[in-house]
Amino acid sequence: MAKSFDNFMRMQDLYYAIGYYRRLRGYSQEQLAEELGISRQHLASIEAPNMDRGLSLELLFNIATVLEIEPYLLLKFSPEK
Numbered sequence: 112m113a114k115s116f117d118n119f120m121r122m123q124d125l126y127y128a129i130g131y132y133r134r135l136r137g138y139s140q141e142q143l144a145e146e147l148g149i150s151r152q153h154l155a156s157i158e159a160p161n162m163d164r165g166l167s168l169e170l171l172f173n174i175a176t177v178l179e180i181e182p183y184l185l186l187k188f189s190p191e192k
Contacts, residue, residue, distance in 0.1 A: 123160040125171075128188030130158040132178045146177045 133143050144154040147170070156162045166174075175182040 122165075124188050125185055126158050126160050128185045129174055131188070132180055132185070133158075136178050138178075143174075143177060147173050 133140070138146075140154050140158070141151045144151040147154070149170070157166050171185060172182055175185060
């Protein structure tokens with residue numbers, strides 16, 4: 112029997128973290144998207160928690176590099192709710 116996984120909250124926190132660190136570093140969505148070589152719409156859909164766009168590890172690593180943070184900070188981020 113296959114195990115069922117629900118990572119919705121983890122993914123929401125990840126998407127929130129990307130937006131949080133982007134703003135902290137002073138990037139607009141357009142500026143960060145340009146640095147990453149993706150469209151602003153793609154980045155906006157990643158940051159929108161209800162879109163569930165998903166993202167590759169490569170893009171996660173690229174985002175962390177541009178934002179000058181370690182990737183684990185995006186993954187362990189837990190906003191105060």
